[in-house]
Amino acid sequence: MGKIIAVVNQKGGVGKTTSTVNLAAALGQNGKRVLLIDLDPQGNATSGVGQDKRQGKTVYDLLIGQASPQEAVVKTEFKNLSVLKAGIGLAGAEIELIELDRRENRLKAALAPLRAQFDFLLIDCPPALGLLTLNALCAADTLLVPIQCEYYALEGLAQLMDTVRRVRRTYNPLLDIEGVLLTMYDSRLNLTRQVVSEVKKYFPRKVYGTPIPRSVRLAEAPGFGKPVCYYDGSSRGAKAYDAVAKEIIKQNR
Numbered sequence: 001m002g003k004i005i006a007v008v009n010q011k012g013g014v015g016k017t018t019s020t021v022n023l024a025a026a027l028g029q030n031g032k033r034v035l036l037i038d039l040d041p042q043g044n045a046t047s048g049v050g051q052d053k054r055q056g057k058t059v060y061d062l063l064i065g066q067a068s069p070q071e072a073v074v075k076t077e078f079k080n081l082s083v084l085k086a087g088i089g090l091a092g093a094e095i096e097l098i099e100l101d102r103r104e105n106r107l108k109a110a111l112a113p114l115r116a117q118f119d120f121l122l123i124d125c126p127p128a129l130g131l132l133t134l135n136a137l138c139a140a141d142t143l144l145v146p147i148q149c150e151y152y153a154l155e156g157l158a159q160l161m162d163t164v165r166r167v168r169r170t171y172n173p174l175l176d177i178e179g180v181l182l183t184m185y186d187s188r189l190n191l192t193r194q195v196v197s198e199v200k201k202y203f204p205r206k207v208y209g210t211p212i213p214r215s216v217r218l219a220e221a222p223g224f225g226k227p228v229c230y231y232d233g234s235s236r237g238a239k240a241y242d243a244v245a246k247e248i249i250k251q252n253r
Contacts, residue, residue, distance in 0.1 A: 002035070002118040003252060004111060005178050006140035011156045012127040014148045015183035018218060020124040021048040022237070023144075025227030026245035028080035032119040035073065036083045039107070039132050041093075043086035045124040049076045050225030051085050058087030062110040063135070064096060069114050078230060082118070094131045103131065104171060108139035120248075129163050137167045142178035147199055149185050149192040149211070154202065177206050179251070181244060185211035210243040 007020040017040065024036040038045040043053040051074060061067035062084065075082050097103045111121060122144075123136045137143070143164065147153050168175050180203045186192050200207050212218075215237035221228040229238040 002033075002115040002121050003142070004115070004121045004123065004140045005142050005144050006123040006125055006133075006136040007144045007146065008123075008125040008133060008136065008160070009145055009147065009156075010127055010129045010133070010160055011152070014146045015181075015212060016127065016146050017042075017044045017048065017124050018222075019144075019146045019181055019183060019212065019241075020122050021045050021222075022218070022227050022229065022241040023245055023248070024081055024120075024122045025049070025078055025229050026238075026241045027120050027122075027248065028078060029229055029242070030245055030249060031080070032249065033080050033117065034082070035114060035118045035121045036081065037107075037111070037121060037123040038084065038086035039090070039136055040086060040124050040126045041088075041091040041132075042126075043090070044222065046083065046085040047225060048222045049078065049081065049083055049227065051076065051083055053085060053087055056085065058089065059084045059107075059110075060087050060089035060093055063093055063106045064100070069110055073114065078227065090132070097131050097135075104134050104138050107135035111139055129159070134167070134171075137164065137175060138171045140172070140175060142176045144178045144181060145203075146181045146183050147195075148183050149189075149195045151191065151195075153195045154198055157202065177203065179248070180207045182207065182211035185213050208244050208247050210240050210247065212240045212244070213237065 024034045028034045057067040057072040125133045125136045217232045217235035218237035221231035
């Protein structure tokens with residue numbers, strides 16, 4: 001039975017999509033069968049693995065019951081990596097879902113038949129705590145929280161954790177934190193060290209041992225429709241995501 005991990009932080013610009021795409025690819029390179037689920041209407045995770053958002057069935061079709069999981073899953077060119085694409089319809093999905101039965105559990109029901117086919121199912125969530133993100137939290141076994149090593153890093157985390165507590169109470173009592181990933185890391189800065197210290201106090205024993213450095217290669221890779229490990233496998237960013245993927249695999253043995 002595959003593990004569903006929602007990559008979530010309602011604050012934008014924290015490396016959420018970058019981390020989802022590159023961890024999915026790194027897990028695949030390490031021999032795990034991975035499904036990347038692009039739940040963000042911007043669709044950056046979809047284009048980040050070389051897929052066209054405008055063609056074929058998408059996660060939107062799944063949510064509103066117009067496609068089966070088997071119709072919507074697309075194999076990518078990358079090892080062990082498949083994707084449920086975002087599409088333009090996802091932008092209006094929040095409004096459409098309000099009218100549907102069990103609106104908060106639509107994604108959970110859609111992913112249920114797919115869990116046996118994959119080792120990890122990674123959800124790239126929108127940078128907001130709306131109905132799409134609620135669907136991800138209800139479907140997920142655990143959450144992976146990317147936090148950038150900058151001044152406003154902890155801003156909004158209290159709100160996120162409050163939402164998680166409410167979801168546990170009402171919909172998903174077993175929801176847990178998979179881990180916290182430090183992004184945009186620069187060891188030369190005092191501020192970085194201060195943020196890391198604060199994050200470790202906030203999430204004791206949950207912070208991954210390998211932070212993700214600032215990297216030109218990480219920024220360039222999406223423009224070529226490739227995860228960084230396929231764009232430049234020798235880069236610092238690729239090596240960092242590979243190390244975190246190995247941590248995740250070790251935790252889930």
